Every structure is written in structure tokens, then in C-alpha cells.
Amino acid sequence: MKKEIKPLEPDLMDKLMALCKHRGFIIPGSEIYGGLANSWDFGPYGALLKQNIRRAWLKHFVTSRDDVVLMDSSIIMNSRVWEASGHLQNFTDPLVDCKKCKKRFRADHLLEARSLEPGYDKEKPVDWLEIKCPECAGDLTEVRQFNLMFKTSVGPVAESGAVVYLRPENAAGMFTDFKSIQQSMRQRLPFGIAQIGKVFRNEVTPGNWIFRTREFELMELEYFIHPRGWEKVFDMWLGEIKSWLKSLGVRDEHLYFHEIEGADRAHYSKRTVDIEYNYPFGLKELYGLAYRTDFDLSQHAKTSGADLTYTDPVTNETFVPHVVEPSMGLERTVLVTMLEAYHEEEAPTAEEGATDRRVVLKFPKHLAPIQVAVLPLSKKEELMGPSQSLAQELRQHLVVEYDETQSIGRRYRRQDEIGTPYCVTIDFDTIQDKAVTVRDRDSMKQERVKITEVVGYLIKKYS
Ligand SMILES: [Zn+2]
Structure with missing residues (x-):
């Protein structure tokens, strides 16, 4: 049973976008050149707001704890990292083109719009053949899988250089450097490695302002554990995410904690919760929390040949650590913080008894630009x-x-x-x-x- 999710005003998004452009919070990217599809620049107040959210996140998830350390890994990594993580093979979106108007769509989004069962986001959808182009009702092509990683090459000559990718998530750095950090910091399990940084995804259909863009920042944490008692650790992080959202001023009635059922979860995950928010354009993902078992470290150990096991100093047990991963987008955090902060109210003016309408962003004080x-x-x-x-x-x-x-x-x-x-x-x-x-x-x-x-x-x- 879904709880009642309080809808936001449908025109709130337009009002907020107008305010943000007018006051220099968020402005269209490359605007003097006619822009670039769904790229947005953070102006002076937006950049300060973002910085304050980063700082608050760092305090909440890292520096106020004794079991989490921070790192900052490279955006461009050895391409075998993405072979191990499965991104080269599986980080794809199902894509269809309209044969008539040549527009391109994500097959799962078209299915979603038809309120058919969309299935797992990254999985090949079913029943798409009966779907027509939403723009011109033309026939659609077969579904093709389109890899979302941005490809480039290292070295001065593109043809002979090694193919590399811009990272689509931060997690890989925390896995490849796990052993080095664990040893240099003399960390005992359970402990976490956190990172805030830019990631890149060549989305087929970005949109809804800063909700889905091709480059964005992720605030991610890998918490390494012994598998025994993972349920408690999962609940602890769920609680941390809830208190974090509260500190941003996000009202509980706008949130939905979506337990992802077995069939829709990644095969290695034993529990995944999508933290969804009721945006003016609908109930959609805000954050994610997943218990990923030992999938990541095992994959990297297998592909690299490195020993990524951990030996418990008390029990002497040697094992591949499991991870619980809270993952939070910075721009989505900015978006919900602003949606929650936006108020319009009648306020008295200098004139006796007169009022006028004031727009006020009631940010929690520590986040105000x-x-x-x-x-x-x-x-x-x-x-x-x-x-x-x-x-x-x-x-x-x-x-x-x-x-x-x-x-x-x-x-x-x-x-x-x-x-x-x-x-x-x-x-x-x-x-x-x-x-x-x-x-x-x-x-x-x-x-x-x-x-x-x-x-x-x-x-x-x-x-
Ligand atoms: Zn069409």
C-alpha cells in the first residue's frame, strides 16, 4: 500500500526556474551560442548553495562519524574498471527511433507513459511493438541498447590512443582503492569510503531541468562490512538518509521509500530502496540505497587479479567485504531543497495596513547562499x-x-x-x-x- 504522497503545485517548477534564471541561481549552459541540450550552469547563488549542500553532506556522512573517510578519485580510469563493473556490457538504455519523424525515445519511458509495466529500468522492455511515436504516431524501430558512457581517448592522436570513458559513477574509485585506503588508514570493518564528484552519462532523453542531465555530481558512500548483520547496517543508513533529508527541510509527506522487489533488483543486490520524491512532474527517484553483497570487490578482484580480501584481526577470518551503498545526486538535492524552500505569501508593506505578495526561499539557515x-x-x-x-x-x-x-x-x-x-x-x-x-x-x-x-x-x- 502506497502512502498518500502530497502533490506539489504543478506550476511550481516553472516559477522556480524563472526565479533561478532571473536571480542567477541556475542559468542555461552556453546560452549565447543557443545553448546545449539540457546543460545548466550554476550562477553565483546556485554555486554557493551547491557548495553549502556539499559541505553539509560531508559533515553529516563523513566528518561527524569515526567510521567513514573521504576520497577523490580520477574521472578517467583504466577501462578495465568498467569491464569489471559491468558498465561496458550493461550500462545501456533501450532506444527506439521514429521511422517517420526520426525523433529518438527511451523505450522504457514510452512504456511508462502508456502505464504498462515498465520492468526494470535497464532491462529490455516487453510489449513495445504496439507503441507508436508519441509525436507523430509513426512506427518505431526495433529497440537497440545504447551505452550511456561518454567515450574519449588518451593521447594526442585519437585513432591510436587508448579508449577511455568518463566515469558514470564514483563508486569504482572506492572499490579500486579499497585495499590501499583500508591499509593506510588502518581501518577495521565496518568502515566506509565516501566521495563527492562529477559523473557523466550520455542520457538519451535528459530533461525536467536539473533532474536529469548528462553531467552531474554524485555524493556516494561505500560502507564495507562483514555480511553477518547487513540488515542492521542497511537500516542504519536508511535512518541517516532520512535525517539528512530532514536537515534539508524536505517534508516527509513528499517522500516515498520504494522497496524494490526481488525481480526488479540487480541480481547481486539483496535489498534496494529507492528514495522517491514527489516532484511537480511526478513521483520519481531522488536517492538510492542498496546492499550490493560482495559483487563489486569480487568482480574487481577477478578482473584485476588483485587480492581484495580482508582479514579480521580478532577472528582471523579472511573474506571479501560486502557493501551497503547510499547514493545521492547533488543536483537533485539542490532541486528538492529549492522546491521545499519556495514560498509565496502576503506580507505587510511600509504602507500602514497594506500587503503585497512576497516570494521567499525559506532555506535551512546553514544552506542559504x-x-x-x-x-x-x-x-x-x-x-x-x-x-x-x-x-x-x-x-x-x-x-x-x-x-x-x-x-x-x-x-x-x-x-x-x-x-x-x-x-x-x-x-x-x-x-x-x-x-x-x-x-x-x-x-x-x-x-x-x-x-x-x-x-x-x-x-x-x-x-
Ligand atoms: Zn514520430
Whole structure:
């Protein structure tokens, strides 16, 4: 029984995309050249947001624990890695072309659209023959398997160089370097290796903005264990993912924890949970958690000839470690964090009794791209001087934006739109009472704080 998943407003995506372009969070890639299909650039606020999410993930999954270490492996690896992992043979999507209009589709997506049983995502689907082109109703070609890895070559001459691939996931680096890291860090099982980095997939049909793109970042963790008691470890990581999502402000009613049934799981996995989110375009995957048994290390040991076993120092038992793998996309994390943060509400204006609509991104404070905005009430020198020096002092500790243009009301709205938790206003009273106004983004309450104390006051809000 599926629980009730609360749908998001269908036009939320359009509103958010418009805001992100307008305010420089996320902009179309290569736009002055007419763009490149589904490539997106993160502008100043988007890049800061992404950085804050990376940092929070690192703290949540790595540095706040004593059993996980971080690594950063190469994007281009020896091609035999992908032979061992199965990506060369199996990392494919079923592809069909329309014979009439020549458009290209993913066969499983067409089946999904027809609400037929899609089967496992990467498996050859059935019953596709009765499907016609959704654009022109023309006949479709046979299903062909299309490998999603980007191919390139090492060396100056393409023809004679060795064929290599841009990594489609980070996990491989954690497996190939498992023994080296385990030994150099003197780690005992259970322990994990984590990595955040770019991966590349030549998707047939990317789409839904930053939901599915051809390059993206994965935040992945391989947790190496003895197979005995894997169920407990799995539940522990499921709990960690839940508390992580909570820390991003993701509401439980938008989430669905999808237990993947035996037939739909990868053959080596004993349990897989897809963490799905109810995007404005439907309930789709956000994260994954899988118990992968000893498949990965065994495959790499077999293909490379290296010994990837581990000997327990207490029991002296030698075995190939099993892994539980939480895998999280950074751009999808940005997307859900923004969808959850987006609010429109009626707010009072400077005029007595009047209200207007404000758009506010209610990010959890620690994720907000700008932490404090410093706003002099007017461009008079006696206000700008102390405002600029306060901003400079605050910059030693926090991420600060200084803005002196337009009315104070407009400037508050601009900071609301980018999710700045605190605005500090220096006004004409400041000269007399040596105090400033601190405005809270969510409550819009204003508090008078002594100028000598305001730096400490704001630092405390973020500690
Ligand atoms: Zn067609």
C-alpha cells in the first residue's frame, strides 16, 4: 500500500526556474551560442548553495562519524574498471527511433507513459511493438541498447590512443582503492569510503531541468562490512538518509521509500530502496540505497587479479567485504531543497495596513547562499561609511552581501527571493543610538541590536 504522497503545485517548477534564471541561481549552459541540450550552469547563488549542500553532506556522512573517510578519485580510469563493473556490457538504455519523424525515445519511458509495466529500468522492455511515436504516431524501430558512457581517448592522436570513458559513477574509485585506503588508514570493518564528484552519462532523453542531465555530481558512500548483520547496517543508513533529508527541510509527506522487489533488483543486490520524491512532474527517484553483497570487490578482484580480501584481526577470518551503498545526486538535492524552500505569501508593506505578495526561499539557515545582507537605509555618506565597514567586518566570519540601491522594501524582497536569513539595516537612528535593525527572513520581525554586538549576535545564529 502506497502512502498518500502530497502533490506539489504543478506550476511550481516553472516559477522556480524563472526565479533561478532571473536571480542567477541556475542559468542555461552556453546560452549565447543557443545553448546545449539540457546543460545548466550554476550562477553565483546556485554555486554557493551547491557548495553549502556539499559541505553539509560531508559533515553529516563523513566528518561527524569515526567510521567513514573521504576520497577523490580520477574521472578517467583504466577501462578495465568498467569491464569489471559491468558498465561496458550493461550500462545501456533501450532506444527506439521514429521511422517517420526520426525523433529518438527511451523505450522504457514510452512504456511508462502508456502505464504498462515498465520492468526494470535497464532491462529490455516487453510489449513495445504496439507503441507508436508519441509525436507523430509513426512506427518505431526495433529497440537497440545504447551505452550511456561518454567515450574519449588518451593521447594526442585519437585513432591510436587508448579508449577511455568518463566515469558514470564514483563508486569504482572506492572499490579500486579499497585495499590501499583500508591499509593506510588502518581501518577495521565496518568502515566506509565516501566521495563527492562529477559523473557523466550520455542520457538519451535528459530533461525536467536539473533532474536529469548528462553531467552531474554524485555524493556516494561505500560502507564495507562483514555480511553477518547487513540488515542492521542497511537500516542504519536508511535512518541517516532520512535525517539528512530532514536537515534539508524536505517534508516527509513528499517522500516515498520504494522497496524494490526481488525481480526488479540487480541480481547481486539483496535489498534496494529507492528514495522517491514527489516532484511537480511526478513521483520519481531522488536517492538510492542498496546492499550490493560482495559483487563489486569480487568482480574487481577477478578482473584485476588483485587480492581484495580482508582479514579480521580478532577472528582471523579472511573474506571479501560486502557493501551497503547510499547514493545521492547533488543536483537533485539542490532541486528538492529549492522546491521545499519556495514560498509565496502576503506580507505587510511600509504602507500602514497594506500587503503585497512576497516570494521567499525559506532555506535551512546553514544552506542559504548569502547569510547576512547589510543595507544602509539611504545612500548618504554618514550611513554608507559605517555600513561598509560593518559588512567588511562581517565578511571575516559570514557570507555577506552589501546592497544600497532602491528602497529598503525592495531590497528586503530581493533578499527574501534568494533566501537570506538576516538583513541588517543601518538607519539615521544608528548615528545616535549606535544600534542597527536585524530583520528575520521568516518572521519578518525586526530587532534592535547594538552595533558593537551585532557581529557576535549573527555569528551565534550560525553556530
Ligand atoms: Zn514520430
